Amino acid sequence: MSRQALLAKIHIAKKDLSLDDDTYRAILGRFGVASSRDLTIAQMDLVLREFTGKGWQPKQTKSGRRPRPAASREALMGKIEALLADKARRQGLPVSWNYAHAVAKRVCKVDRLDFCDNVMLGKVIAALSYDQKRHPEVMSK
Template identity: 40%
Template sequence: MKKTEITQERKILLGKIHIARKALGLDEETYRSVIFAAVGKTSGKACTDRQLLKVVKAFEEKGWKHRKNPNQYRKVPTGRADLEKIYALWGHLQDLGAVRSTNLVDLDNWVCRMTKGKRSSAQFLEESWAQRIIECLKKWIEREECKGGCRE
């Protein structure tokens, strides 16, 4: 059996599974039977990341609801079209697989790098900076879409 790499995403998924087990009050046998019914394995450690996602979904079907940490995830501010566009483009990059993280902290870190430290978050961008960031994101998306093979 090859050793599975422990990534941050994997740790999070395993943590969610154990939290769900505790929240649903499952004993060891029932817990393992839920995992087996979802992916055909009896241990979370033996599962791939994709299988762990299936196990989490199985616990959600059993009634477990995941609560997000309000300090870890920020709400997308509304009212500014340019910011909403930035968040939408960032989400598109996530869908393309160019960005692995699902939280906005990484977007803010990227904005800080792109502005050379002049702005610490997308929320603090003036309109001129926001337009530059939008154009950078569009070009990034274009490059990602062309990786599969595009004609110029």
């Protein structure tokens, strides 16, 4: 997730939780910063987890639709769906199908997973698996 998107989520969570400015600044102060702009991406993730612990639930973004592949590709699509669910679990934030479409665009040079053949879907699975190995447990509970 981009830095700007994380900043936006922090400010949305602050508003949804109805945090006053002093409480919000106290939370940021625990991370050694006075402004959310000064947070690192890892610190932004921690702030969002703290907000989630306080009861904030991120609203579901438009997640894109799950592609409806031919029967021969259904198993590959199921594997992609499982990898997306695992990534969401590790991050503690929802991961949409649009993320998989973006991986397909970057790796296979097609706009959507719908346009991928079996070999291309294998490449998308490999990219998602590589990400899984690079970040085995982002969340610590």
